[in-house]
Amino acid sequence: MATNEDSLKNIISHAKEYGFVFPSSDIYDGLSATYDYGQLGAQLKNNIKEYWWKSMVQMHENIVGIDAAIFMHPTVWKASGHVDAFNDPLIDNKDSKKRYRADVLVEEHIAKYEAKIQKEVEKGQKRFGDAFDTEQFLKTNPNVLRNQEKIDEINTKLEAALNDSNLDALRQLIIDLEIACPISGSKNWTEVRQFNLMFSTELGSVAGDAAKIYLRPETAQGIFVNFLNVQKTGRMKIPFGIAQIGKAFRNEIVARQFIFRMREFEQMEMQFFVKPGEELQWYKYWQEARLKWHNALGFGENKYRLHDHLKLAHYANAASDIEFDFPMGFKELEGIHSRTDFDLKQHEEFSGKKLRYFDPEANENYIPYVVETSIGLDRMFLATLCASYQNEKLEDGSERVVLKIPMALAPVKVAILPLVKKDGLPEKAMEIFNQLRPFVQTNYDEKDSIGKRYRRNDAIGTPFAITVDHQTLEDNTITLRHRDSMEQERISIKEAIEKVIQKTDIRSLLSC
RNA sequence: GCGGGAGUAGCUCAGCUGGCUAGAGCAUUAGCCUUCCAAGCUAAGGGUCGCGGGUUCGAAUCCCGUUUCCCGCUCCA
Numbered sequence: 001m002a003t004n005e006d007s008l009k010n011i012i013s014h015a016k017e018y019g020f021v022f023p024s025s026d027i028y029d030g031l032s033a034t035y036d037y038g039q040l041g042a043q044l045k046n047n048i049k050e051y052w053w054k055s056m057v058q059m060h061e062n063i064v065g066i067d068a069a070i071f072m073h074p075t076v077w078k079a080s081g082h083v084d085a086f087n088d089p090l091i092d093n094k095d096s097k098k099r100y101r102a103d104v105l106v107e108e109h110i111a112k113y114e115a116k117i118q119k120e121v122e123k124g125q126k127r128f129g130d131a132f133d134t135e136q137f138l139k140t141n142p143n144v145l146r147n148q149e150k151i152d153e154i155n156t157k158l159e160a161a162l163n164d165s166n167l168d169a170l171r172q173l174i175i176d177l178e179i180a181c182p183i184s185g186s187k188n189w190t191e192v193r194q195f196n197l198m199f200s201t202e203l204g205s206v207a208g209d210a211a212k213i214y215l216r217p218e219t220a221q222g223i224f225v226n227f228l229n230v231q232k233t234g235r236m237k238i239p240f241g242i243a244q245i246g247k248a249f250r251n252e253i254v255a256r257q258f259i260f261r262m263r264e265f266e267q268m269e270m271q272f273f274v275k276p277g278e279e280l281q282w283y284k285y286w287q288e289a290r291l292k293w294h295n296a297l298g299f300g301e302n303k304y305r306l307h308d309h310l311k312l313a314h315y316a317n318a319a320s321d322i323e324f325d326f327p328m329g330f331k332e333l334e335g336i337h338s339r340t341d342f343d344l345k346q347h348e349e350f351s352g353k354k355l356r357y358f359d360p361e362a363n364e365n366y367i368p369y370v371v372e373t374s375i376g377l378d379r380m381f382l383a384t385l386c387a388s389y390q391n392e393k394l395e396d397g398s399e400r401v402v403l404k405i406p407m408a409l410a411p412v413k414v415a416i417l418p419l420v421k422k423d424g425l426p427e428k429a430m431e432i433f434n435q436l437r438p439f440v441q442t443n444y445d446e447k448d449s450i451g452k453r454y455r456r457n458d459a460i461g462t463p464f465a466i467t468v469d470h471q472t473l474e475d476n477t478i479t480l481r482h483r484d485s486m487e488q489e490r491i492s493i494k495e496a497i498e499k500v501i502q503k504t505d506i507r508s509l510l511s512c
Numbered sequence: 513g514c515g516g517g518a519g520u521a522g523c524u525c526a527g528c529u530g531g532c533u534a535g536a537g538c539a540u541u542a543g544c545c546u547u548c549c550a551a552g553c554u555a556a557g558g559g560u561c562g563c564g565g566g567u568u569c570g571a572a573u574c575c576c577g578u579u580u581c582c583c584g585c586u587c588c589a
Binding site: 008009012013014016017023028029030031032033080081082090100101190197217218220250252253254256257258261313314315316319328332335337339374394396398399400417419420421422423447448449450451452453454455456458465467469479481486488 | 519522523524539541548549550551552562579582583585588589
């Protein structure tokens with residue numbers, strides 16, 4: 001375990017040292033759980049996006065991409081359920097240091113009374129056997145009535161407190177009921193605090209309830225509200241998908257583990273609209289398709305794990321995560337959800353607009369079902385970094401740190417290195433540099449010994465190095481050095497250029 | 513939000529029973545050397561010791577507060 005913790009630390013240091021990820025506002029001591037992507041990080045991130053976008057949009061004739069605004073009409077979040085569900089009243093027990101949802105504590109308390117009623121019913125059944133009339137019993141038994149009265153009373157108070165967002169009343173209710181912490185058994189509670197997972201801000205210069213809008217907590221709703229626009233203008237036929245890459249914001253209580261959980265993050269989502277009844281077979285299809293996408297990167301199948309959700313969100317009828325083996329263990333990387341027609345139906349209701357698809361073959365219209373694939377871009381970035389980072393022991397006993405980033409994703413594809421800084425070698429190297437630049441991200445480096453420059457490029461994951469030596473001036477051959485094997489081959493400049501361009505092309509990942 | 517640990521140069525850290533101008537290695541820059549797998553030579557730059565306050569003749573070091581990061585709990589559509 002200690003080694004895993006160390007390895008995340010090493011990766012964080014490495015990411016900062018080489019310009020992949022910096023703490024945001026670093027010179028002001030950073031901002032909690034916010035990070036900036038540096039010169040190499042931005043490049044790597046863009047490459048990941050490109051891989052995802054192309055495999056979704058370019059490789060599927062029935063998937064198109066959009067880019068919706070972060071600001072959306074406030075009612076969107078009422079319809080989606082986020083306003084209600086992303087709003088939790090929380091309370092801490094001061095002794096056990098445990099945190100609970102205040103309303104859940106009360107509900108669990110209510111459940112105790114319900115259990116008592118159930119017990120009475122069972123007792124009654126035993127005593128009276130077949131002659132027992134449950135309904136009659138519930139209406140007349142004094143013990144039951146007393147408990148039921150309690151339940152009703154608590155429920156009334158709980159609802160009143162929740163509806164008025166009266167946090168003090170909620171706390172008072174917990175104290176009056178003498179609810180104790182299940183762990184410590186203590187009744188030493190903090191204040192109840194409201195945690196809203198959505199960031200809000202004001203639209204326009206006049207503040208007020210009407211102008212209060214949210215930063216989107218997920219990108220999916222931007223797709224749902226554009227369902228008809230895209231379907232009509234793109235003449236899309238079901239099944240079809242809409243893809244989107246964009247930022248989302250959640251005011252997490254604790255955001256941690258480097259870029260794994262941030263308050264501002266980027267999602268790559270695709271909502272696939274299907275005929276009702278066919279959603280589960282498409283769900284399976286996308287599960288497999290997405291695993292294939294991950295496995296094409298070659299990190300190893302054992303790095304991934306499929307985790308089915310047992311407890312489903314209110315909108316889903318099937319859900320699973322693709323988990324990745326991060327240094328801190330297997331964690332969610334991508335979610336695949338069968339969202340049914342929940343979202344479109346809700347938007348129909350709240351907007352009053354029909355969000356239906358007319359199926360010409362069946363000659364009927366319906367609200368499509370939705371299968372969603374949703375991957376965290378920042379998590380994908382972290383997964384790539386973690387899987388690529390290796391501290392290798394070489395045969396001669398020395399060590400090297402190398403990022404074995406898949407070639408197509410590597411921020412820099414090739415380094416052009418003159419063996420020495422004289423005899424016209426830099427000039428020759430520059431020629432090659434300029435030839436390659438229009439095609440791939442290329443670095444030129446003439447400082448320090450050749451071995452040192454190789455190591456520097458290993459550390460940022462450059463898959464190829466082209467070394468220009470004296471022989472190059474005579475016969476136009478160079479040494480092509482491979483990052484992963486450290487092997488070298490002597491080939492012509494022309495061959496080397498072709499090889500580098502071909503091997504690092506994103507197309508090598510897209511063949512399906 | 514609670515508890516634990518930490519914050520000193522770009523990175524990794526030493527110094528921290530208070531006391532000269534705050535150090536090392538690596539990295540960076542310039543020059544030398546010219547060598548196909550780091551760690552050759554010379555020189556230089558870089559730090560208000562996370563921030564604020566206090567104690568003291570004197571604080572990186574002691575005290576208080578605060579902030580950021582890591583770990584655990586918690587939360588996680």
